[in-house]
Amino acid sequence: MYQFVFSLETTLHGCRDYGFHGLTALELTGTDRVGLLSEVFAVLADLQCNVVESKVWTHNGRIASLIYVKDCNSGSPIEDSQKIDRIKARLRNVLKGANDIRSAKMTVSMAVTHTERRLHQMMFADRDYERKPILKCSADSPxxxxxxxxxxxxxxxxxxxxDRTKLLFDIVCTLTDMQYVVFHATINTEGDRAYLEFYIRHMDGTPISSEPERQRVIQCLRAAVERRASEGVRLELCTTDRQGLLADVTRTFRENALNVTRAEISTTSDMTQNIFYVTDAIGNPADPKIIEAVRQKIGMSDLKVKELPLIYHEKAEREEQAVGVGGAVFSLGSLVRRNLYNLGLIKEQC
Structure with missing residues (x-):
């Protein structure tokens, strides 16, 4: 049995990360799988919903997404109750996949929220911290x-x-959502490592009082740090916006067995700038040849590789040593460097 939650709200005021003027906000949580995002965007395109902004997080086999849309024809927020019902029904079928639904929720409100704070709340409510990961986890766990x-x-x-950007934000948001008050804190960084200590109490002034509560705090803070972890190859798509663009791009990812672990969608005027982190289907680094094939399909000048996992660079260094085969000597490292050069991540092949 799997669970998903779907909600929809219309925002009338706000700015980036606090809702968007004149857009309808869709909140989705459910079981992550390869191609899920492709199916979601395909449904929205079919229902004439234009995706203007979106953020997607995955963690421990769960997905949470805030998607801000408007009607393709009118450019207005979607407030028609019949269309809302159609969106709800179609996305419910996508999110449940081949599994039964344990429960579902949908709300329509005028609330304005901080996008990333809301994503933390959605995943916390979904209890992602209690679930075992389906995809391969990073060895660098908090x-x-x-x-x-x-x-x-x-x-x-x-x-x-x-250490990373917004680390403090993620931890403090989670402590606050768990109804703890931070009285003092010390924060230090050394190299790429961060060391944070918080002195907390419940809102009634009492400290943590039991071992189960202590373990729950540990689980929740680990999840808070891991949700924003940048697993996989970072791809950036910058191109002219058009109806169905996201559906086409994410379908190409799915057809090449690439899983989107995190995404940020942003549209300004008629241009869209999107960031996708992708791995293979089980969470391993994606094959550079597959990445190259995807770029050729979508457009080499539109889709660019901006960041590779550390494992790619470590592999290049390990294979730098020349290997002799049948009297011929060649460098495996040079082959890896050539792949990095083709992906645009180094200036020259050397």
Missing amino acids: LVTVYDWEERAYSAVNVQCK
């Missing part, structure tokens, strides 16, 4: 410990992980 500071009646939370 280390979280919780201990008592009895003299001051605080609970101390220590987080050690790779």
Whole structure:
């Protein structure tokens, strides 16, 4: 049995990350699978919904997405109840896949929300922190410990992980959503590592009081750090916007067995700038040859590789040593460098 949650709301005011003026917001959570995003965007294109902005996170086999749309014909937010019902029914079928639905929710409201804060809340409500990952996990998992500071009646939370943008935001949002108050904190970075310690209490002034609660805090903070982790090859699509563009691009990913682990969709005037992080179907780094084939299909000048996982560069260094075969000597490292050069990630082949 699998669970998904679908909700829809119309935003009238706001700015980037706080909702978008004159757009309808779709909230989706469910079981992640290869090609799911392609099916979602295909449904929206078929229903004449233009995707203006969107953010997609995946974690532990779950997906959460906020998609801001408008009607393709009128350019207005979607408020017609019959069309809303059609969107709900079609996306429900996509999200449930071949599995039964345990429960579903849909709301229509005028609320304005911070996009990334809302994504954390959606995944927290979906209890992604309790689920076992379906895709292969990164070896660089955050280390979280919780201990008592009895003299001051605080609970101390220590987080050690790779440093990145918005790390503090993600942790504090989660502590706040769990109804904890942060009284003091120390934050240090060394190289690419971050060391954060928070002294917290419940809203009623009491510290963490049980081992199950302690373990839940550890699970939730690990999830908060991991949700925004940039797994996979970073692809950037910058091109003229058109009806069905996202459906076409994500269908190409699906046809080449690429899984989208995170996505950011942004449209300004008639131009769209999208970021996709992709892996293979089980979470391993995508084959550079497949990435190259996808770029050729979508457009070499439109879809560019901006970031490769560290494993690609480590492989190039390991294979730098020349290998002799049948009296001929060649460098495997040079072959890897050639792939990196073709993908536009190094200046010259050397």
